[in-house]
Amino acid sequence: xxxxxxxxxxxxxxxxxxxxxxxxxxxxxxxxxxxxxxxxxxxxxxxxxxxxxxxxxxxxxxxxxxxxxxxxxxxxxxxxxxxxxxxxxxxxxxxxxxxxxxxxxxxxxxxxxxxxxxxxxxxxxxxxxxxxxxxxxxxxxxxxxxxxxxxxxxxxxxxxxxxxxxxxxxxxxxxxxxxxxxxxxxxxxxxxxxxxxxxxxxxxxxxxxxxxxxxxxxxxxxxxxxxxxxxxxxxxxxxxxxxxxxxxxxxxxxxxxxxxxxxxxxxxxxxxxxxxxxxxxxxxxxxxxxxxxxxxxxxxxxxxxxxxxxxxxxxxxxxxxxxxxxxxxxxxxxxxxxxxxxxxxxxxxxxxxxxxxxxxxxxx
Numbered sequence: 001x002x003x004x005x006x007x008x009x010x011x012x013x014x015x016x017x018x019x020x021x022x023x024x025x026x027x028x029x030x031x032x033x034x035x036x037x038x039x040x041x042x043x044x045x046x047x048x049x050x051x052x053x054x055x056x057x058x059x060x061x062x063x064x065x066x067x068x069x070x071x072x073x074x075x076x077x078x079x080x081x082x083x084x085x086x087x088x089x090x091x092x093x094x095x096x097x098x099x100x101x102x103x104x105x106x107x108x109x110x111x112x113x114x115x116x117x118x119x120x121x122x123x124x125x126x127x128x129x130x131x132x133x134x135x136x137x138x139x140x141x142x143x144x145x146x147x148x149x150x151x152x153x154x155x156x157x158x159x160x161x162x163x164x165x166x167x168x169x170x171x172x173x174x175x176x177x178x179x180x181x182x183x184x185x186x187x188x189x190x191x192x193x194x195x196x197x198x199x200x201x202x203x204x205x206x207x208x209x210x211x212x213x214x215x216x217x218x219x220x221x222x223x224x225x226x227x228x229x230x231x232x233x234x235x236x237x238x239x240x241x242x243x244x245x246x247x248x249x250x251x252x253x254x255x256x257x258x259x260x261x262x263x264x265x266x267x268x269x270x271x272x273x274x275x276x277x278x279x280x281x282x283x284x285x286x287x288x289x290x291x292x293x294x295x296x297x298x299x300x301x302x303x304x305x306x307x308x309x310x311x312x313x314x315x316x317x318x319x320x321x322x323x324x325x326x327x328x329x330x331x332x333x334x335x336x337x338x339x340x341x342x343x344x345x346x347x348x349x350x351x352x353x354x355x356x357x358x359x360x361x362x363x364x
Contacts, residue, residue: 006030006037006069007099007126013042013051014071015134019186020045023287025072025138027051031059031093033066047080056091064092071131073102073124076111085111089118098124099131103142137188137288140308147282147289149306150187151298152180153327154313161295164323166199172315175351180313182207187290189214189240189281193297194223203229204292214286216240218297220271222247226254236260240284242277275304299330302340302360310342312356 013028021027021043029051031039039062041054049057052070056063074084074096088096096115101124102108112122132139137148154172155161162168170177184190184206190213196202197217206213212235217224222243224230231239236259243252244267252262263280265272274297281289291298291307301307312327333339342358349355 001035003069003097003123004126006032006067007071007097009037009040010051010069010071011099011127011130011134013040014131016042017044018134019288022046022188023138023141023285025135027070027072029055029068029070031055031063031066031068033062038062038066050075050081050084052084053081053087056087056093059091065094066092067095067097068093069097071099071127072135073098073100073107073109074111075102075107076114077106083111085114088115089120093120095121095123097126098122099127100124103139136308141282141287145279145282146306147188147278147287148308149278149289149291149301150309150311151291151301151307152183152311152313153293153298154180154315155327156315156317156319158318158320159327160319160321160324161293161327162199162325163319164321164325166325168200168325171317172313172353173351176313176315176353176355179350179355180311181205183311184213184290186288187213188288189216189286190290190292191216191218191297192292193217193294194219194221195296196292196294197224197228197230199294201229202292203232205233212238214238214240214284216242216281216289218242218272218274218277220244220246220267222251222255226251226258231260240281242272242274244272271300274300275306278306295326295329299328302328303331305360305362307360310356310358310360312358313350314354314356316352 010028010030014026018026024046028042030037039055039059041051043051052074076083076085115122140148190204194217204215215230219241240261242263242265244265256262265277267273291301341361343361345358347356
């Protein structure tokens with residue numbers, strides 16, 4: 001096996017905890033001695049041992065004079081856990097190979113310097129693209145202190161997410177809906193507008209994960225019914241309602257007594273200022289955010305340049321009704337050249353539907 005093969009193994013280990021390390025990155029590690037893997041590990045959840053420490057503990061004294069492969073530069077500072085670089089030095093590892101440097105300024109490059117000073121050979125630069133993609137939310141948060149935002153849409157061929165009467169069940173096939181439901185596992189929170197709550201009464205449930213997924217409702221006037229299914233089988237504190245001072249104080253207090261997290265937001269164009277809101281979400285360690293509708297919320301997020309990635313499920317159906325609800329509303333492009341552009345498009349067929357995945361072009 002080559003260095004790349006060992007790093008691929010570490011990378012696959014890291015993906016075992018995808019969606020569960022919130023707000024930490026996914027990281028995997030393997031320890032190799034005499035051409036054989038003697039130990040491996042991955043970071044399971046925030047607050048647990050980091051991947052390299054898991055692998056070192058499993059290897060014990062066998063780690064002496066071995067090579068360590070890890071997908072992200074080890075930490076050199078005290079956080080929820082002690083510095084991993086100290087454990088590496090104490091273990092007797094002779095060489096450390098990383099996929100990418102840690103983007104966090106508090107740590108970036110410092111572990112490399114410390115390991116070299118201890119006489120440990122250091123190399124990096126394997127699987128950078130793959131590791132970066134798997135940790136996009138973490139890298140964006142470290143750089144901008146904003147969440148990585150994915151907007152998910154289920155629409156007809158003519159771009160409609162619901163009929164003119166608001167009915168949207170079901171545009172896509174069961175296979176596509178099941179696939180989308182499993183995708184929720186990867187996120188820290190799901191966000192919808194109050195119109196989606198009123199029209200569909202969704203649960204916004206996810207596949208069971210280590211941390212309970214947060215549910216966020218953007219609700220300027222606090223119209224969310226207190227008996228909405230979004231509160232079913234969920235801790236009240238895991239539901240966040242973003243509202244404004246325009247909402248009823250009595251209703252706010254009623255939700256607060258139940259333990260619901262109420263966030264009073266400033267307004268922009270008479271609605272919740274979602275850019276302000278998203279900044280506050282990272283303070284709650286919501287780093288990887290999924291928007292599931294409706295059209296006005298997705299349109300607002302696109303207009304404010306907050307969306308990073310689009311997941312568009314397209315059903316082979318045409319409504320053909322100008323009054324039907326579009327997948328993104330409120331954008332004001334006067335010319336085709338002003339349209340929001342997407343890049344790095346990939347296509348996948350799921351059942352009878354098609355899933356388009358793309359990233360929002362930032363040069364605008």
